[in-house]
Structures are given as structure tokens and as C-alpha cells.
Amino acid sequence: MASQAWQHEGILTTKLSEVVGWARKNSLWPMPFGTACCAIELMATLASRYDLARFGAEVIRFSPRQSDLMIVSGRISLKMMPVLLKIWEQMPEPKWCISQGACASCGGIFDNYAMIQGVDRFIPVQVYVPGCPPRPESIIDALIKIQEIVEREGLKSRTA
Amino acid sequence: MDVATAAVEKITALFTDTVIGTQESCGQKFVEVQRDRIVDLLTFLKNDAELSFECLMDLTAIDGLNQGAPERFCVVYHLYSFRNNGFLRIKAYVPEGDPWIDSVSGVWKSAAWAEREVYDLFGIQFPGHPDLKRLLLPEYLTGHPLRKDYPLRGLGERDNFPRYVGGA
Numbered sequence: 385m386a387s388q389a390w391q392h393e394g395i396l397t398t399k400l401s402e403v404v405g406w407a408r409k410n411s412l413w414p415m416p417f418g419t420a421c422c423a424i425e426l427m428a429t430l431a432s433r434y435d436l437a438r439f440g441a442e443v444i445r446f447s448p449r450q451s452d453l454m455i456v457s458g459r460i461s462l463k464m465m466p467v468l469l470k471i472w473e474q475m476p477e478p479k480w481c482i483s484q485g486a487c488a489s490c491g492g493i494f495d496n497y498a499m500i501q502g503v504d505r506f507i508p509v510q511v512y513v514p515g516c517p518p519r520p521e522s523i524i525d526a527l528i529k530i531q532e533i534v535e536r537e538g539l540k541s542r543t544a
Numbered sequence: 545m546d547v548a549t550a551a552v553e554k555i556t557a558l559f560t561d562t563v564i565g566t567q568e569s570c571g572q573k574f575v576e577v578q579r580d581r582i583v584d585l586l587t588f589l590k591n592d593a594e595l596s597f598e599c600l601m602d603l604t605a606i607d608g609l610n611q612g613a614p615e616r617f618c619v620v621y622h623l624y625s626f627r628n629n630g631f632l633r634i635k636a637y638v639p640e641g642d643p644w645i646d647s648v649s650g651v652w653k654s655a656a657w658a659e660r661e662v663y664d665l666f667g668i669q670f671p672g673h674p675d676l677k678r679l680l681l682p683e684y685l686t687g688h689p690l691r692k693d694y695p696l697r698g699l700g701e702r703d704n705f706p707r708y709v710g711g712a
Contacts, residue, residue: 462681462682462685462701462702463681463682465705466705469705469706469708472708473708495696495697496696496697496698497687497689497694497695497696497697497698497699497701497702498681498689498698498702499702500702500705501702501703505703505705505707506705506706506707506708507707507708508708
């Protein structure tokens, strides 16, 4: 954040978009869409050893209406894709998506009729996490990358 | 004499026109039959006082495409007799062109869901079934994926979802 005058009086001057971006990136509320082993790694990331709360994203919301970051962790089947779409549509804008692991990103080893070959075919994904399943460090790295994207989001309306 | 041998003797004598043959695999006897009198046959095996195969352990099917089977499909009934602690398998052949076999859900209620699963994955019809609809797969699907001639990557079902149009 820029700060020039009045600094000695404890006052900063900056742009509103930067303040909003800073606030948003440090209070992400993730919506975990856990369907497989990636969700176990996600839980480990949230627990005390790796502690995602250090990055302001500890409030896991199981209601899409209260969250702004979807983490798709696990394979998405033919029957689960309409559910994923419905939940994604219920999340208020602005929203972001992490596709965690090989299955969510490209189908992984499951190349058959029942398995979606990457959720980015149907919903927008900002960050992909490689691995099968990825370690917690990778998920933290993905969150930091999402934070950089969120910071640049600004005040423009997405739906306009 | 174990119960499977007794059962084979009885049904070969009583259902001469339906029984095709008897074989043994992994120490378990199985009887190959035609589909026409399957309900009579299984009702007899269940209700016979001596045999009493009261439990339908499993009901499934096999697609024997290009494997030299008498007919392409084969519905398999795994029976168990609590009284005699014995197993018996019944294999009923179902031709490809007209795949149906009478439902045994009137004999064992547990057969209803198993038959729905077989219908779902093999496309075999079960006349007499109370509610024959897909059990596992979405209802809009047209194919039957466990058929050997069904393509592994499907008929485009996995790509036919609407793409989310909104902000990104």
C-alpha cells in the first residue's frame, strides 16, 4: 500500500481498490469440495501442523453462499458434476477456484466414461495444484498464488 | 451328499427341458439353464423343504461377447442354504437380440435392486419387476457401460455439461 504524507500521524493514503484487495486476500473463506484423497490432504493443511489459518483462510464454510474460494479436491464423476455446477452458481461473486490434484485438473488416471476430464472444462479455474495427492505445502503455495490474483481483482464488476 | 449335489439331481429331474448342463468351478457347482422357467426353478430351490436355498446372496450378469458362450449375456444367481450351509450358482443365458429374463423380485425382495443394477449396466430387461429404472448411473444416460462393446471413454456423456457463464 502506498503511503506518503501524514504517515507520522498514523494515517495512510491509498486507493480503495487496493484496500479492498488487501482485505479480500487475507480473509478468504474456502468452500471445500472434497470427493477423494485430496480432501484428506486439504484437511491436513487446515490442521495445526500446516495451519492454513496463518494465511487468513481458516474459516472453512460448508455453505457456498458464505464462501468465495472453491477448492475442488478429488475426482468429479458424471453424477457429481451437476452438483459442483449448482454449488459454484450459488457462490456469490467475486469468487475464485483452486483445482487440487491430478483428478480435478485433468481426470488423472481415471480416463473413462464416468469421470470428468478436468473441472476447468465447465467452471473457471485460476490455480491448478499438481500432485496425486499434492502435499500441504503445494496447497499453501496455491493459496498464496490465489491471494496474488485476489489482490489484483480490484473493484470492477464481474457480471457487468 | 452335500446340498449342491442334491439340488443338481433334483432340478435335473424336475426341470429337464430348461437345464442345459452342470459344471463345477472352484469347488462350487453351477447349473446352466435356459431363461424360460427361471422363476419356477428358483421358487422350487427356495421352497423345497430339504434344499431350502433361502438366501439370494447375489444376482449379477456376465457379457460373454466373443467368448464362445451359448448366448451373449448370462444372468447369474448365487444361492445359499442356511440349513445345509451350502452354495449353488444358477446361470441363465439371455440372447443379445432380445435381452430379457423374468424378474425374481417376487421370490426374493432383495433381487429388485440387483436387477435394477443389471438393467443399468447391461441393459437386460426384467419383466415383472415393480420399478425397473437405473440404479447407479444418471437417468439421462442412453448406454449400458458394462457391455463389452461400450467404448471405454463413453459416448460423450462426460463432455455434455453446460459451461458456467459468469464472471471469471
